[in-house]
Amino acid sequence: MGWSHLLAGALLQVVQAAPPPTPPVVGLCRFETAALSFAGSPAEQARCLMTPVGKRGVLGPAPSRLPKGLAPLLEGRSALPDKTMVARLLAAENMDIGGLDAPVSRARDGDPAAPLARYFVIHDTSTPYYGDDPFPADVDRDAKVNSFAYYFPANADPEKFPVAHLFLNRIGQVLVGQPLSRPWRATKLETRVIGLPAKGLFLHIETVMPRRRDPAIEGWNDAIAPKPGFSRTQYDRLALLYIALSVRAGSWLIPAQHATIDHGLPQAHDDPQNFRLNDFDKALRRRLRSLG
Ligand SMILES: [Zn+2]
Numbered sequence: 047m048g049w050s051h052l053l054a055g056a057l058l059q060v061v062q063a064a065p066p067p068t069p070p071v072v073g074l075c076r077f078e079t080a081a082l083s084f085a086g087s088p089a090e091q092a093r094c095l096m097t098p099v100g101k102r103g104v105l106g107p108a109p110s111r112l113p114k115g116l117a118p119l120l121e122g123r124s125a126l127p128d129k130t131m132v133a134r135l136l137a138a139e140n141m142d143i144g145g146l147d148a149p150v151s152r153a154r155d156g157d158p159a160a161p162l163a164r165y166f167v168i169h170d171t172s173t174p175y176y177g178d179d180p181f182p183a184d185v186d187r188d189a190k191v192n193s194f195a196y197y198f199p200a201n202a203d204p205e206k207f208p209v210a211h212l213f214l215n216r217i218g219q220v221l222v223g224q225p226l227s228r229p230w231r232a233t234k235l236e237t238r239v240i241g242l243p244a245k246g247l248f249l250h251i252e253t254v255m256p257r258r259r260d261p262a263i264e265g266w267n268d269a270i271a272p273k274p275g276f277s278r279t280q281y282d283r284l285a286l287l288y289i290a291l292s293v294r295a296g297s298w299l300i301p302a303q304h305a306t307i308d309h310g311l312p313q314a315h316d317d318p319q320n321f322r323l324n325d326f327d328k329a330l331r332r333r334l335r336s337l338g
Contacts, residue, residue: 072239074105074309079240082153082161082247088300089120095165095302096323101260102269103305103316113327115334119298127337132293135286135336141220143212143290144227150295151229151246165248166288166299167307169210169232170255170275170318171197172268177259186216186277191256194221210250212287218279220287223252226294234308234315248307249291249299253280253318275320278329285329289337301326 071078075094076085084091089112098106111117118124129146136143154160173196182188192215197208208223210232224230229246231237236244255275257268276284292299303321308314 073235073311074306077235077240077307079243082243083164084300087120088122088298089117091300092116092120092302095300095306097303097306098323099303099305099316099318099321101271101316101319103309103314105306105309109323113324115327115331116301119292120300124298126293126296126298127289127334129293131337132286132290135333136290139218139283139286141283141286141290142222143220143287144222144225146290146293148227148294150226150249150291153229153245153247154243155245156229157246160243160246162295163226163247163249164295164297164300165302165307166291167233167248167250167302167304168284168318168321169250169252169304169315170271170321171213171252172255172257172271172317173197174256175258175268176256178261179258181256181258181272185256185272186279191215192217192219192254194219194254197221197223197252210252212249212251213254214251214280214283214287215254216277216280218283220283224250226291233304234311234313239311248302249295251284251287253284255317255319257319269316271319273320274322274325275318276322276325278325281325281329282332285326285333288330289333 092112093108097108100106133146150163152160152162174190185191194213197213211224211226213221213223231245232250255271258270259267260269263269304315304317
């Protein structure tokens, strides 16, 4: 056998051993599989990922800069708050997220050598669905809207349900769906595009928000969300969760939205609807001030 045959054989082996190609850079905010990160600095990533999500997932312009609560955190100018003080706040609000001592999930399905979760992904549940009926008069305090029962179905497949790490309703109650230490995927980018390397890199928070049908759009749809989309209490508790999960992750998480993560992929979701970054930021600043 000549050298050329040997070389050809070796090349063939290399080709056969290579994994199926993964697109190196994906989506609106350009996820880079090798780096397990969207493109840019944490602040640049947050600006892209917090692009306003409009009806049917149509995006507005990305914020030109981060608001003044988030900016110092993601620009590396502000340390994490004291763990004991954050634990005290969680206890005062009756928010049990499984404590602050255990680490969050790691990427690559919990590979001990992989990075800890980096992204705080905000969803809306788009449930309950009112069809052609109006929303209840007090959408923030309505018992049907605030029920967690839809998300914890009896006898459900534990590999599929509950669909997120945490659930937050409009009166500020929080339920754990999946332990924060469990690698869990809830976007198409993770499941359909990146695959296993992404599993554990994202922490998923479902915020309760009803939907109804837009009669201007033919057929079934759940395009109409309440305005404002989030209750004041939801912003407040979401801000505390952002702080608490960052403490567990050991660094400030990068906030993201389901719709911006999946933008450009087929059947991308439109959630969260009507999330106002400035309202979240105000709640975040209030919480950070109370932590000194
Ligand atoms: Zn979602």
